[in-house]
Amino acid sequence: xxDRTSGILMHISSFPNKWGRGDFGxxxxxxxxxxxxxxxxxxxxxxxxxxxxxxxPYTSLFANAIYSGFISPEILLKAGLLSEADWDSFIDGxxxxxxxxxxxxxxxxxxxxxxxNDFDHFCREHIYWLDDxxxxxxxxxxxxxxxxxxxxxxxxRHKDAIMKWEKEHASSILRFKFEQFILYTQWAExxxxxxxxxxxxxxxxxIFISGDSSDVWAHRDLFKLNEEGFPLVWTGVxxxxxxxxxxxxxxxxxxxxxxxxxxxxxxxxxxxxxKIHADIIRIDHFxxxxxxxxxxxxxxxxxxxxxxxGPRAEIFSVLHEGIPDxxxxxxxxxxxxxxVTELRWKFNYPGMKILQFAFNSDETNSFLPENYDPNDRxxxxxxxxxxxxxxxxxxxxxxxxxxxxxxYCDCNADSVAWSxxxxxxxxxxxxxxxxxxxxxxxxxxxxxxxxxxxxxxxxWQLDTFEPSAELTDKLTKLTIASGRSR
Numbered sequence: 001x002x003d004r005t006s007g008i009l010m011h012i013s014s015f016p017n018k019w020g021r022g023d024f025g026x027x028x029x030x031x032x033x034x035x036x037x038x039x040x041x042x043x044x045x046x047x048x049x050x051x052x053x054x055x056x057p058y059t060s061l062f063a064n065a066i067y068s069g070f071i072s073p074e075i076l077l078k079a080g081l082l083s084e085a086d087w088d089s090f091i092d093g094x095x096x097x098x099x100x101x102x103x104x105x106x107x108x109x110x111x112x113x114x115x116x117n118d119f120d121h122f123c124r125e126h127i128y129w130l131d132d133x134x135x136x137x138x139x140x141x142x143x144x145x146x147x148x149x150x151x152x153x154x155x156x157r158h159k160d161a162i163m164k165w166e167k168e169h170a171s172s173i174l175r176f177k178f179e180q181f182i183l184y185t186q187w188a189e190x191x192x193x194x195x196x197x198x199x200x201x202x203x204x205x206x207i208f209i210s211g212d213s214s215d216v217w218a219h220r221d222l223f224k225l226n227e228e229g230f231p232l233v234w235t236g237v238x239x240x241x242x243x244x245x246x247x248x249x250x251x252x253x254x255x256x257x258x259x260x261x262x263x264x265x266x267x268x269x270x271x272x273x274x275k276i277h278a279d280i281i282r283i284d285h286f287x288x289x290x291x292x293x294x295x296x297x298x299x300x301x302x303x304x305x306x307x308x309x310g311p312r313a314e315i316f317s318v319l320h321e322g323i324p325d326x327x328x329x330x331x332x333x334x335x336x337x338x339x340v341t342e343l344r345w346k347f348n349y350p351g352m353k354i355l356q357f358a359f360n361s362d363e364t365n366s367f368l369p370e371n372y373d374p375n376d377r378x379x380x381x382x383x384x385x386x387x388x389x390x391x392x393x394x395x396x397x398x399x400x401x402x403x404x405x406x407x408y409c410d411c412n413a414d415s416v417a418w419s420x421x422x423x424x425x426x427x428x429x430x431x432x433x434x435x436x437x438x439x440x441x442x443x444x445x446x447x448x449x450x451x452x453x454x455x456x457x458x459x460w461q462l463d464t465f466e467p468s469a470e471l472t473d474k475l476t477k478l479t480i481a482s483g484r485s486r
Contacts, residue, residue, distance in 0.1 A: 014460055017461075236305065271322075
């Protein structure tokens, strides 16, 4: 991790796609080719997990299952799971149903294949979570309810009820496992392609998991729940730079004592899968391992709560022992206490710096590049998925912020995004990563997420990815000039 490099934040769902949301198909490969062309070494994504009803991949039904919408019909065809006749049978129909029809035909064709050794190996490799996830998904889809409202025998995982369900719904369970096999295979091929170009993938682990998830359903003892399985407390953060009432995530908190007793097995398995998905893992809300903010279950906002201690260094020692090549970026934004910084330093994890936060005070602001500790390690961003775009930020910036910014660069609304990109690349931060929206100088309508809200988030998508020759040349030259070229 010592190399001075740079890259782009671009989530899978934001790729252009004629069938709906972005996927692991041709547009993603074109993007990787462009990263190589401009000398980038990093590609950062958001969690690959199923999004919740609001579209957020940070509140998922599963810790480890990849979202089915990322399956590429074109790659199914290329892999021989679809014939040309299959393709012709649906390609001119409803574009929104192409992915569903493509996978259904691929599954039907796969059932006829005798050699399923690769699939069997995949199921054995992921036995810790896959069986529970497949069961959960089929029950969830059938009952159309949260697991709290499953029939009692299934809700409480009675052996007879589970065995009966497995027998009656064997086909649906097998289909889900095959779907995950395809998703894992398609992503592994795309990631391998990126790695072959000298590009490493930065993945993302949300610290918490949805209460309505296969993980909580299957491991109730690992979470702070009541006898019916409902959370005793919700997690979140108090009022901060993002929201005046705090962020109420409505996710249960871990029972760290119980997790400690089984040597953090659930976290080891979750992180092992994340390491399959990515070369480097950004851990969202890193400070939660020192202390997490708990709010009473049912509270309307996160304004009233308390900080509760976490496992600190103990869990990371276990993770590194189980996953020797583990590389982590600590998301250490917000109000960070001394113990969080010391935990990051203990394991030599890079922290994060956001340039949009650099101009709201004075020259001592810790987000200003001139104040980065040269003996510490950071990843600098113009913004993240939780920020507005740089152009959107500038349009709403206070007079003081614009005045402070003017001390560091001569820019206007049209050029401000590139000014912050240059600032990031030329800083002494270990890595510089910029969202693709800032690369194109897009306004606030391209924002990915506004924390504390649930409307119109996570839906931003490019109509086309066609960087001009001028932009490509500009980024390439900046990458070389700032010493970040591969």
